Amino acid sequence: MLTPERQQIILELLKTKNVVTVHEMCEATDASVSTIRRDLAQLESEEKLRRVHGGASRLHSKITEPTVMEKSAKNISEKKAIASYAASLVENGDCVYLDAGTSTMQMVPFLRGKDIVVVTNGFHLIDPLIKNEIETYILGGKMKVKTGAVVGAKALDSIETYRFDKSFIGINGIHEKYGYTTPDPEEAIMKRKAIGLSQKSYILADHSKLKEVTFSKVAEISEASIITSYHEKDELKQLKSLTTVEVVRK
Amino acid sequence: MLTPERQQIILELLKTKNVVTVHEMCEATDASVSTIRRDLAQLESEEKLRRVHGGASRLHSKITEPTVMEKSAKNISEKKAIASYAASLVENGDCVYLDAGTSTMQMVPFLRGKDIVVVTNGFHLIDPLIKNEIETYILGGKMKVKTGAVVGAKALDSIETYRFDKSFIGINGIHEKYGYTTPDPEEAIMKRKAIGLSQKSYILADHSKLKEVTFSKVAEISEASIITSYHEKDELKQLKSLTTVEVVRK
DNA sequence: TCGTTTTTGAACATTTTTGATTGATTTTTG
DNA sequence: CAAAAATCAATCAAAAATGTTCAAAAACGA
Numbered sequence: 001m002l003t004p005e006r007q008q009i010i011l012e013l014l015k016t017k018n019v020v021t022v023h024e025m026c027e028a029t030d031a032s033v034s035t036i037r038r039d040l041a042q043l044e045s046e047e048k049l050r051r052v053h054g055g056a057s058r059l060h061s062k063i064t065e066p067t068v069m070e071k072s073a074k075n076i077s078e079k080k081a082i083a084s085y086a087a088s089l090v091e092n093g094d095c096v097y098l099d100a101g102t103s104t105m106q107m108v109p110f111l112r113g114k115d116i117v118v119v120t121n122g123f124h125l126i127d128p129l130i131k132n133e134i135e136t137y138i139l140g141g142k143m144k145v146k147t148g149a150v151v152g153a154k155a156l157d158s159i160e161t162y163r164f165d166k167s168f169i170g171i172n173g174i175h176e177k178y179g180y181t182t183p184d185p186e187e188a189i190m191k192r193k194a195i196g197l198s199q200k201s202y203i204l205a206d207h208s209k210l211k212e213v214t215f216s217k218v219a220e221i222s223e224a225s226i227i228t229s230y231h232e233k234d235e236l237k238q239l240k241s242l243t244t245v246e247v248v249r250k
Numbered sequence: 251m252l253t254p255e256r257q258q259i260i261l262e263l264l265k266t267k268n269v270v271t272v273h274e275m276c277e278a279t280d281a282s283v284s285t286i287r288r289d290l291a292q293l294e295s296e297e298k299l300r301r302v303h304g305g306a307s308r309l310h311s312k313i314t315e316p317t318v319m320e321k322s323a324k325n326i327s328e329k330k331a332i333a334s335y336a337a338s339l340v341e342n343g344d345c346v347y348l349d350a351g352t353s354t355m356q357m358v359p360f361l362r363g364k365d366i367v368v369v370t371n372g373f374h375l376i377d378p379l380i381k382n383e384i385e386t387y388i389l390g391g392k393m394k395v396k397t398g399a400v401v402g403a404k405a406l407d408s409i410e411t412y413r414f415d416k417s418f419i420g421i422n423g424i425h426e427k428y429g430y431t432t433p434d435p436e437e438a439i440m441k442r443k444a445i446g447l448s449q450k451s452y453i454l455a456d457h458s459k460l461k462e463v464t465f466s467k468v469a470e471i472s473e474a475s476i477i478t479s480y481h482e483k484d485e486l487k488q489l490k491s492l493t494t495v496e497v498v499r500k
Numbered sequence: 501t502c503g504t505t506t507t508t509g510a511a512c513a514t515t516t517t518t519g520a521t522t523g524a525t526t527t528t529t530g
Numbered sequence: 531c532a533a534a535a536a537t538c539a540a541t542c543a544a545a546a547a548t549g550t551t552c553a554a555a556a557a558c559g560a
Contacts, residue, residue, distance in 0.1 A: 140390025140408040158390035
């Protein structure tokens with residue numbers, strides 16, 4: 001096995017596990033402990049991971065590691081199913097806004113090969129978008145460390161200069177009375193603005209977000225369509241009276 | 251089998267595999283290891299792939315791998331010395347523009363702890379800036395895949411909304427008659443604008459850039475100060491008659 | 501066809517990588 | 531707190547891969 005291949009496996013392991021033992025890495029790569037140790041020393045010097053006694057851990061960097069966010073995010077398979085469906089709504093020629101967040105990030109691989117333009121405020125989305133050969137615009141503004149989102153007054157100005165065919169928004173709370181809500185006011189403003197600038201807006205939300213209410217209101221239920229995953233029928237009834245709800249089976 | 255045909259097979263293999271061993275390539279092409287090695291040497295010099303011990307790997311990283319860029323960048327120690335000096339010019343309270351590029355990226359670690367605001371169009375700079383706990387704004391606009399820079403009309407609009415105390419610009423050519431030049435016109439415009447919006451502008455350039463001229467003009471020599479590394483005195487004489495030149499010893 | 505140039509594969513010395521071993525260091529256990 | 535267990539860094543020899551050299555084979559031009 002070649003060195004880069006081995007190191008790649010180590011890094012992949014770390015993406016899923018946060019901490020990995022030397023022994024686990026030996027098994028995964030069929031290499032000896034010495035070799036693994038040498039790899040670890042090198043990868044640490046490249047700041048790809050942090051060595052700990054017995055193995056290695058991810059460097060819990062503030063913004064750089066979408067994987068942290070990604071991994072800590074629950075319901076990944078559910079999100080993938082939702083993302084896949086959402087991506088299927090995107091047609092060639094569309095100008096699309098992708099909100100910062102894990103839900104929308106899951107969409108990116110499914111957009112590969114489409115002839116579209118994507119605008120985003122999500123730092124973490126840039127890399128996958130580029131990798132999937134999608135023409136990408138980033139909003140200008142303040143980098144928010146915790147979420148990797150571009151926010152603030154400059155970002156609002158920035159988004160104003162675009163118009164979107166479709167926007168895809170991640171959300172933390174959906175409630176028939178209180179509408180769409182998210183914890184951070186600055187990000188809420190961005191989401192609201194994006195919805196306002198789009199012909200059609202879609203809210204991506206796994207089932208854990210239904211009936212939830214968080215701090216900052218983004219919009220009324222009727223202002224966007226909802227894409228969520230399978231659920232007891234009754235829970236969606238009220239929402240369906242207010243807007244389109246697409247239910248995806250995971 | 252003809253040489254181009256063989257090399258094509260090698261590249262096709264890499265498209266599917268990320269890393270390929272020499273042995274695999276021998277089997278796929280019915281050539282000897284010597285021949286494969288010669289092909290690899292050539293293909294690497296053409297920047298079609300990266301050799302690794304035992305085979306070759308794709309130079310994946312369209313944008314994601316600053317390390318690759320960083321590695322392939324020459325004169326790193328020289329750039330570091332220049333960057334260190336440049337960073338020492340930044341004072342608390344400053345609002346600073348950092349151009350996209352390896353030279354300016356080297357500055358970031360030296361800025362740690364300063365109470366400043368940084369605006370940049372360099373995607374690659376975001377991560378180190380955040381890691382070093384610096385308040386960071388990114389310009390909005392089109393992501394340029396090759397260099398990781400934000401450019402284009404939107405980026406121009408975006409930068410217009412800022413004013414800088416100091417700007418630090420990487421450059422490819424410095425010539426007393428033709429001024430500062432860089433190969434890419436879109437990036438040249440960004441650099442020119444940044445200089446126009448700054449109280450004081452500094453050009454970062456290792457010695458290989460002196461007396462060079464490339465395609466797109468950024469500004470006249472007199473419009474910015476130059477920070478470069480030690481050099482035969484005479485070469486700088488003419489430049490010094492036009493602007494301030496700081497010479498750093500590496 | 502003949503002489504020249506280019507490409508190829510094999511041989512060999514050199515370099516790099518690898519896995520095992522050792523003693524030191526750290527962590528866990530009793 | 532001390533012994534036991536686990537992990538670590540350093541070292542070394544074997545194995546693998548590499549660059550270089552050279553002669554044979556192939557391609558080329560006249």
